[in-house]
Amino acid sequence: MKRNLYLYLFIFASLIALILYVNGRNIQESQDRAYRTLEEKLETTQKQLEEAQAAKSAATIFSLDNNEEAYNYFESSGLDRNKIEAVLQDYLLEQNLTQGGNPLVDYIGEGRGYQINDIQVLNHKWLIANFTDNTNWGEVLIQYNFDENNNLSMQTLKSVLYNKYR
Template sequence: MKKAILYLFILSLLFNIFQYMNSTKILKTQEKELESAKTRIGKVRDSLNILREEKNDSDFFSLDYDDDAQEYFSQYDVTQVAAKVKEDLVTLNDDKTGNRLIPYEAIDGNKFFINKIKILNHRWIIADFYSGSVRGQILLKYFYNTDKPTDFERIDTILFSNTVQ
């Protein structure tokens, strides 16, 4: 009987040693994973901070974040002003010859249309335009009117040469 108890004691001791070693190994693995996760989180936070700074820099030239331009429209809701200006500009795409603000003739039967618009401040707009595979950018001056369509004046355009066949 004493031998059986001795064998059980030795077996339980070995089992406890095995459990201790296994738990220690698992703990070390989890600590490594935790450190790796902390490192990745740090890199993601750094990337987010960089992207936030870049966005803030690009938003500097935007009606939404330009206090002086917003003060110019102080008697109006700036979001409604921006929506009306964009709508008036996109409405010019409905012309049968394409948008009249773009000084280029249709290429291969494709008229030029304005598709992306960014209102820079209370006076200027930059927009992207395209005609099939040809695209460019246009800089516009605008004058907001509450009771009639917005007046637009072309300042300059760029037609990207790598898009012209």
């Protein structure tokens, strides 16, 4: 009887060990699958990040932030290079308040006239802006200049108008 008891205990312990082994193996396999899935997502995210950084780098080629020569020009003129974009944007948005729309836009808009929305400062002399009258939209290349008294003047170099119905 004692021998049968040891045999039953041995079989019971073997079954428990087998169950623990199979269960542990299944858990390990599921964790490995989850790890591989997360690793693939990480690789995909890293590729997307690299593509986005490359696109951003390409988009900021013509940017005041990356133009050291323009910064040197502003510093030699006694202008605060960190506030130039804000000054230019404020000036253009003030021009939007003019009756009939912004005078720097060469086109006559419907209703309120053309208003400049966004700008991108290209360098120490040029900026590009987009404009709209809520029907049509376009872009304008503007030359700007600060005189000796730091007074700002602007002149439209070229503009393009896109039609909503094309």
